[in-house]
Amino acid sequence: MDLGLNEQQELLKNSAREFLENECPETHVREMEEDEKGYSPVLWQKMAEQGWHGLLVPEQYGGAGFDFVDQMVLVEELGRALVPGPYMSSVFGGAVPILEAGSDAQKQEFLPKIAAGELIFTLALTEPSARFDESGIQAKATVSGNDVTINGTKLFVPDAHVADYLIVAARTAKGVTLAIVPTKQDGVKTTVLQTIARDKQCEVVLNGAKGQLLGADGAGWAALAPVIQKYTVAECAYLVGLAQMDFEIAVDYAKERVQFGRPIGSFQAIQHKCADMVTDVDGSRFIMYKAAWSISAGQPAAETSIAVNMAKAWCSEATRRVVAHGQQIHGGIGFTKDYKIQLFYRRQKRAELAFGDADFHRELVAQQLGL
Amino acid sequence: MDWSDSPEQANFRQEVRAFIQAKLPDPYKPKAGEATGEGEGFAGGWQADRKSTDPKRVATASQWATALADKGWIAPAWPKEYGGAGLSTVEQFIYNQEMAEAAAPSVGGMGVSMLGPTLIVHGSEEQKKEHLSRILSGEVAWAQGYSEPGAGSDLASLQTRAVRDGDEFVINGQKIWTSGAHFADWLFALVRTDPQAPKHRGISFMIMDIKTPGLSVRPLINMGWEHGFNETFFEDVRVPAKNLIGEENRGWYVGMTLLDFERSGIAGAVSYRRGMGEMKEFLGGKGKSFQRQDWNTTRLELADRAIETEVLFNFAFRIVSIQNRGLVPNYEASVNKTFGSELHQRLSRTQSKAWGLYANVWDRTSKYAPMGAAHIHDYVGSVPHSIFSGSNEIQRNVIATRGLGLPRG
Numbered sequence: 001m002d003l004g005l006n007e008q009q010e011l012l013k014n015s016a017r018e019f020l021e022n023e024c025p026e027t028h029v030r031e032m033e034e035d036e037k038g039y040s041p042v043l044w045q046k047m048a049e050q051g052w053h054g055l056l057v058p059e060q061y062g063g064a065g066f067d068f069v070d071q072m073v074l075v076e077e078l079g080r081a082l083v084p085g086p087y088m089s090s091v092f093g094g095a096v097p098i099l100e101a102g103s104d105a106q107k108q109e110f111l112p113k114i115a116a117g118e119l120i121f122t123l124a125l126t127e128p129s130a131r132f133d134e135s136g137i138q139a140k141a142t143v144s145g146n147d148v149t150i151n152g153t154k155l156f157v158p159d160a161h162v163a164d165y166l167i168v169a170a171r172t173a174k175g176v177t178l179a180i181v182p183t184k185q186d187g188v189k190t191t192v193l194q195t196i197a198r199d200k201q202c203e204v205v206l207n208g209a210k211g212q213l214l215g216a217d218g219a220g221w222a223a224l225a226p227v228i229q230k231y232t233v234a235e236c237a238y239l240v241g242l243a244q245m246d247f248e249i250a251v252d253y254a255k256e257r258v259q260f261g262r263p264i265g266s267f268q269a270i271q272h273k274c275a276d277m278v279t280d281v282d283g284s285r286f287i288m289y290k291a292a293w294s295i296s297a298g299q300p301a302a303e304t305s306i307a308v309n310m311a312k313a314w315c316s317e318a319t320r321r322v323v324a325h326g327q328q329i330h331g332g333i334g335f336t337k338d339y340k341i342q343l344f345y346r347r348q349k350r351a352e353l354a355f356g357d358a359d360f361h362r363e364l365v366a367q368q369l370g371l
Numbered sequence: 372m373d374w375s376d377s378p379e380q381a382n383f384r385q386e387v388r389a390f391i392q393a394k395l396p397d398p399y400k401p402k403a404g405e406a407t408g409e410g411e412g413f414a415g416g417w418q419a420d421r422k423s424t425d426p427k428r429v430a431t432a433s434q435w436a437t438a439l440a441d442k443g444w445i446a447p448a449w450p451k452e453y454g455g456a457g458l459s460t461v462e463q464f465i466y467n468q469e470m471a472e473a474a475a476p477s478v479g480g481m482g483v484s485m486l487g488p489t490l491i492v493h494g495s496e497e498q499k500k501e502h503l504s505r506i507l508s509g510e511v512a513w514a515q516g517y518s519e520p521g522a523g524s525d526l527a528s529l530q531t532r533a534v535r536d537g538d539e540f541v542i543n544g545q546k547i548w549t550s551g552a553h554f555a556d557w558l559f560a561l562v563r564t565d566p567q568a569p570k571h572r573g574i575s576f577m578i579m580d581i582k583t584p585g586l587s588v589r590p591l592i593n594m595g596w597e598h599g600f601n602e603t604f605f606e607d608v609r610v611p612a613k614n615l616i617g618e619e620n621r622g623w624y625v626g627m628t629l630l631d632f633e634r635s636g637i638a639g640a641v642s643y644r645r646g647m648g649e650m651k652e653f654l655g656g657k658g659k660s661f662q663r664q665d666w667n668t669t670r671l672e673l674a675d676r677a678i679e680t681e682v683l684f685n686f687a688f689r690i691v692s693i694q695n696r697g698l699v700p701n702y703e704a705s706v707n708k709t710f711g712s713e714l715h716q717r718l719s720r721t722q723s724k725a726w727g728l729y730a731n732v733w734d735r736t737s738k739y740a741p742m743g744a745a746h747i748h749d750y751v752g753s754v755p756h757s758i759f760s761g762s763n764e765i766q767r768n769v770i771a772t773r774g775l776g777l778p779r780g
Contacts, residue, residue, distance in 0.1 A: 001373060001374065001375070001376060001377070001380060001464075001686060001691065001692065001695075002372070002373050002460060002692050002695065002696075003372060003374075003673075003685065003689045003692040004372075004692055004693075004696060005372070006372075006474050009372075069372050081586065106497060131595060150420045153514035208598075209468075240692050249775060251775050251776075251777065254777060254778070256777065262778070263777075264776055265771075265777040265779060266767065266778040266780045267778065268764070268767075268771075268778065268780055269776050270766060270777075271767065271771030271772070271780070272763075272767040272768075272771065274771050274775055274777060275705075275709070275767035275771050275774075275775075276767075276769075277704075278702070278706070278770060278774065278775060279706050279710055279770075282683040282686070282688070282689075282703075282706065283685070283710070286682070286685035286686070286688070286689060287678075287681060287682055289372045289687060290374060290681070292372070293373065293374055294374075297373075297375070297693070300655075308778075310678045310681050313674075313675075314678050314681075314682060324671050361671055362674045362675060362678070363671065365678060366670050366671055366673070366674035366679060367672040369647075369651070369677055370651060370674075371651065371670045371673055371674060
């Protein structure tokens with residue numbers, strides 16, 4: 001029983017924080033909001049050199065072989081720094097599904113290149129129905145040997161415009177099936193949406209797109225379950241880092257901003273908001289790590305499942321409360337584009353919605369509790 | 372990050388469980404399909420049972436106290452040399468968790484939780500010798516006299532006056548919220564011995580027999596019509612000077628020394644989780660007819676309460692993790708208190724809401740009372756949770772100033 005970080009995790013956290021303070025300052029985050037690609041290939045390569053892209057990838061495939069809790073320590077730092085780009089897409093939407101469902105040949109082919117930052121992957125899961133369950137997968141696929149042909153529209157696919165490969169969930173006669181689909185082909189048409197977080201979520205129209213089978217025909221939904229669990233917890237970790245930083249900025253501001261001749265942080269109305277923020281941030285951190293530990297330690301499936309749903313239900317709302325307080329404490333200045341706090345407010349919404357908001361996960365919790 | 376027990380911790384947990392299973396008297400065991408109740412509350416628990424007019428309750432209390440005393444587990448936190456179990460903070464945590472899981476009442480009340488630890492740090496050898504063993508044997512129950520009508524959150528402004536007269540102090544004044552004083556044999560109190568000094572530096576910590584002439588205890592009935600609190604009046608109460616604990620005028624600091632003991636608040640999280648499980652069982656069985664028609668909103672609220680209970684568990688685990696690493700929690704215990712008490716209130720609201728109109732019924736024995744009216748009692752009983760032991764407003768001030776370094780107002 002211990003809710004602290006171990007030595008290796010402390011080291012990872014500190015080195016990531018130092019690296020990102022230098023390499024991913026606020027100015028970079030702002031530049032990337034207006035950049036067509038939405039990320040810097042230079043920073044991307046530097047992150048790969050840190051070993052981050054392959055943190056979860058076993059050493060035999062060119063990775064570092066860390067465990068899932070370690071990975072969450074890093075994602076927390078990425079959330080804190082609001083690192084723009086396809087990191088989450090490539091790791092949780094690429095490396096993880098290949099680790100879960102790929103053949104050894106596919107692992108050999110793709111994982112070392114993902115780990116080296118040479119290939120970018122993303123998961124093409126949701127469709128215009130915006131559902132997260134199996135019935136949401138309506139794109140049609142036909143399988144012939146190892147080849148898959150897909151028709152349909154995928155929506156809210158992150159970073160598809162810069163990805164080399166999509167991992168597409170589509171439906172064959174046998175059920176949901178996964179395929180690795182290269183983006184550079186005529187059958188794949190990508191359109192970037194303008195979003196609240198100014199990230200790059202895309203509409204991807206697949207019109208006879210060709211790819212290779214990932215896992216068995218019809219085995220896709222089962223293979224996705226652990227992928228979605230890990231991706232969901234990773235979004236929680238991102239939210240924890242984001243909310244922690246929002247909270248720290250707000251507390252610092254409350255110490256500096258003077259009205260009525262005293263710092264506004266000396267007023268209890270502000271103090272109590274700050275106390276509620278730290279409660280929500282800390283609560284988010286531990287419920288996220290509980291889910292991550294449950295995955296990592298191989299706890300019974302039912303326990304892991306409810307731990308993940310509880311984590312996303314809680315983190316989605318608690319971090320929204322945090323960024324709302326962050327705005328209120330800043331008063332008018334917080335509403336301007338020039339001041340940094342709004343960067344967090346807008347990005348919180350993206351991660352809150354990703355893989356289901358609190359309403360979605362609360363219902364699953366109720367079902368699993370037998371209510 | 373590890374939510375599981377080490378092999379040693381698992382062994383200790385097993386030992387506690389086996390002990391409870393073997394020794395907890397049947398009347399204390401939860402009944403299937405019924406609410407365990409609101410815990411020990413203000414009016415119940417061991418101290419009420421030992422002074423009950425019902426000989427069966429007295430015998431049960433005595434049987435349980437003897438079993439714990441034989442095992443050396445009346446005072447799990449006290450060092451062994453003083454007759455405690457000398458458990459580590461993690462072991463105390465496991466002990467408290469398992470006792471709460473079994474809804475087993477703790478024995479020894481404030482004598483074990485507050486007065487004993489204070490005496491161990493600040494008492495003279497004579498004071499320790501006289502009082503510690505009588506706490507451990509269950510012979511003496513203690514009550515706390517801190518708050519006054521004019522000294523609540525601002526406790527250090529207390530005015531109850533103690534004036535030295537030879538080898539005695541003469542006490543005049545009034546205390547309030549003296550929980551369980553009507554079951555207690557002795558009282559520990561903060562009294563003002565130097566009215567000229569700055570307010571924190573003129574207070575002394577004193578103990579006295581509750582039957583001392585001039586000391587009177589009067590019931591203060593709470594909004595649930597229960598007698599848990601009292602008002603305690605002092606009219607020329609003469610207390611021997613040897614009953615002063617620690618130095619004269621240093622009583623404020625004597626009273627604030629309990630911080631090193633396990634205080635994760637795990638028992639609350641355990642009882643909320645158990646309460647939701649009992650409710651689900653009741654709804655799936657004999658209580659089905661009580662379920663309101665428009666159930667889905669309540670159902671989702673219950674899911675939220677379950678998630679929040681998980682958050683509270685983690686806050687409790689965090690405290691013990693910090694202590695186990697040899698560190699002292701800072702603002703974290705205040706987070707547990709505010710979050711836990713507000714969750715308690717939300718939970719009782721959600722649970723009573725599930726019964727619709729039946730939530731009116733207060734009579735625990737009525738056939739119209741779902742689960743013995745436990746939830747509506749808790750709806751009332753949870754009101755003071757955000758007030759006692761430092762109101763949540765004070766706790767948030769502590770989090771903001773001590774924890775986050777915001778300037779004091």
